[in-house]
Amino acid sequence: MRHSTWRIGGNAHVMVFPGSTEQIRDLMGLARDFGIPWIVIGKGSNLLFSDRGFEGLVIKLDSAFSKVTFEHGVVTAQSGVSVPRLARMAAKAGLTGLEHAIGIPGSLGGLVAINGGSLRQSIGDVTRTVTVVTPEGRIETRSAEGCDFSYRHSNLLHSGHVIAEVILELQPGHAETILRHMRGILRERQEKFPLTQPNCGSVFTSRPELYHTLGPPGKLIEDLRLKGLTCGGASISHRHANFMVNTGKATAQDVLELVAQVREAIYIRHHVWINTEVMYVHPDGRIEPVSAVSPDAQTLKTVNPR
Ligand SMILES: Cc1cc2nc3c(=O)[nH]c(=O)nc-3n(C[C@H](O)[C@H](O)[C@H](O)COP(=O)(O)OP(=O)(O)OC[C@H]3O[C@@H](n4cnc5c(N)ncnc54)[C@H](O)[C@@H]3O)c2cc1C
Structure with missing residues (x-):
């Protein structure tokens, strides 16, 4: 949870912060030899971790590298x-x-x-x-x-x-x-995005072909008046409809349900399924777009543990 900008998800078994390419290689080798699932992450700003956490090794690449x-x-x-x-x-x-x-x-x-x-x-x-x-x-x-x-x-x-x-x-x-241009970009983003609440940036991908026909995902969501739609602690931001914010105690389950509701509403109106840019980390280390994960995935796994 502390390593995801959404501040959602359970713990990982082990997290390591390598400082060289050789250390990364050695960690991957150890994981391979001992059959330990591993994933690599950076700042966790595009990831939704399962509420059950991750049963393996996280190779976190940050300021040490x-x-x-x-x-x-x-x-x-x-x-x-x-x-x-x-x-x-x-x-x-x-x-x-x-x-x-x-x-x-x-x-x-x-x-x-x-x-x-x-x-x-x-x-x-x-x-x-x-x-x-x-x-x-x-x-x-x-x-x-x-x-x-x-x-x-x-x-x-x-x-x-x-x-x-x-x-x-x-x-x-x-x-x-260049610095002045950057300050301008940051100002615009501060006005546009809900940066004071934990989030993972744009949730849905703005595919170029959809962008040109229907518009960006934020517009589709806004047109359906879904801003403010809430599942548990996860909410569609009032400031930008393609952002989902953690209002305090959101769980991965809340986000999965909210994503499923938005996708279904857009499908009913436009007959297209939109997909997420944000990715879900399963407890076994598989990573796939959040839109590919059923909201039941977590509950079913909890009810039927391996
Ligand atoms: C407020 C906000 C605004 C954002 N705005 C934008 C934006 O304008 N444009 C944009 O594109 N994104 C945006 N994002 C999303 C996110 O910041 C980017 O996708 C970013 O590149 C993810 O980097 P990360 O280090 O956080 O990756 P993580 O979230 O840690 O990982 C994302 C994926 O990359 C893989 N990965 C990470 N590091 C490595 C590595 N070293 N080698 C191999 N695979 C790796 C992971 O396994 C995972 O599958 C935004 C996010 C937030 C919270």
Whole structure:
């Protein structure tokens, strides 16, 4: 719960904060040898953990693995670095290209895994190479083309690979202008998003084809007058309809039910199923979009424990 920006979910059995690529590789090797389920997380800003927690090893990449160097517009960064911190460092070094990411409270690894971004830009646009630890324990560097970046997706997501280091190629710019632009973006986000209550950013994916025909998910939800709809402690934000906030004691079950209700309402009106950007971590370590999980999944598992 403490490692998810939604502040929801049970405990993990073990959490480790590695400080080098070799340590990540060794942890993955140990988990493989002993048959322990493992997952990798960054800031937990795109994850809903089960109320039952996770029965395995969490490899958490954060400030212990966040070294960044700059050389002639080329940024080499360990994947645990916080995205707003990296964006600010780049701006101060007079480099443009990460302005859109200033308000995204994730780690660089999490951002690259889902090819995240905002203002119609994505981190893949400025990525040159990504160094990963493969499921077999090899340390490999692949080009951006080898990551198959597409809208909010890369082939690294849920592939058993851990993103360790990323090389970004940014363009020269004027530090003060870039910082001013970033401050403007942050101001707009503060006005638009419910940032004072625990949340996980946009819950539903804004697929380009839907965006052009029906509009973004927030608009569809707002048009159906679902703002304020509540399940237990989870509520659709009054400020932005694609945000669900934890009003105090929300459970994963509350969020699963709220997501299911919104999807059904949109299906009844528009005959399309919208899917979530936010992902659910099952107690056994499987990770899949929240929209793919039945609200009964948790209850059934509790009633019929393994
Ligand atoms: C207030 C708010 C605003 C947001 N705004 C935006 C936005 O504008 N645009 C946007 O795209 N997102 C946004 N998000 C969502 C989220 O911040 C991003 O998706 C972010 O990139 C997730 O990074 P993370 O480190 O928190 O990843 P986590 O939530 O920890 O993990 C997400 C997924 O990435 C995988 N992963 C994490 N690190 C690695 C790694 N090193 N190697 C391999 N896989 C990894 C995890 O296994 C998991 O499947 C927002 C969230 C919040 C709370």
